[in-house]
Amino acid sequence: MPFVYQFNRLLKLNYDKQQMMESEYQQLYEQLEAVGQKLVDLLKRKEHIQDKLSSELAERIPAGSIMDIQQQLKHIDHLIADIQNQYQQKKQALEAANQQLVEQSQEVKKYEKHRHKQWLQYSEAEKKSDNRKMDETAQQQFLRQ
Template identity: 30%
Template sequence: MQYQFKFNKILKIKEREKEQVFDVYNQAVKRFEETAKKLYDLLKKKEDLEEYQQSRLAEGLPVQEIRHHQHFVHSLEKTIDHYLKMVANARNQMNFQKEKLMEKNIEVKKYEKMQEKDLAVFLESMKQAEGRQMDDISIQLYMNRGN
């Protein structure tokens, strides 16, 4: 007799769902990392620009150039604010996908645990059936010797 888990198809479906959710989670992590890197680059750019402006102010620079720098920094700050929101959204999406992945993982683990228990019961019943067969064979051998 061959072992067949009665919920094998469901287990396979749950594993496929888990793999799909894992792929979506990886995409969310990648989006978060890309957005966070872009934010970091913008912050670094702003910092470098402010350092450059401070060094230029020490040397003395025209008012028009100061206005130009202020306008550029203001525009950069708007972009940074936009990316801060994008990073927060990407982080929330990543955390949401992580939760979904954990739920799917738990579902799969439940079915795997059921399979383990079912297999243990099957093996025990096979062992008992084998023991009964051995007893029957022993009884028949004993009976045949007596005749």
């Protein structure tokens, strides 16, 4: 009689759920990277505009031009604040997904460990059964002689 694990369906369901969670985690990670890259790009853009403002202040340009640059800086600061907020939200979502993934992995390992224990018990019972059959066969052959 072959080994059949009684909780095989649960193990498969939990394993499939773990695979799905890993996929979701990967998507969240990629989203976090994208938001992080946007943030870096905005910070570089802000630095470039600040350098432009500094150089134009040294050249004594019209006040209207300086006000335009300052307006651009305010707009970029607002965008940076929004992107930082998005980044924090994505980071928290990623950390929550990671925690759920860890818990799901533990659940799968629990079932795998249980399956292994049952397989060892099955294997031991099969060995005993085979030994008993061999003893009975040997006993019957001895009695026939």
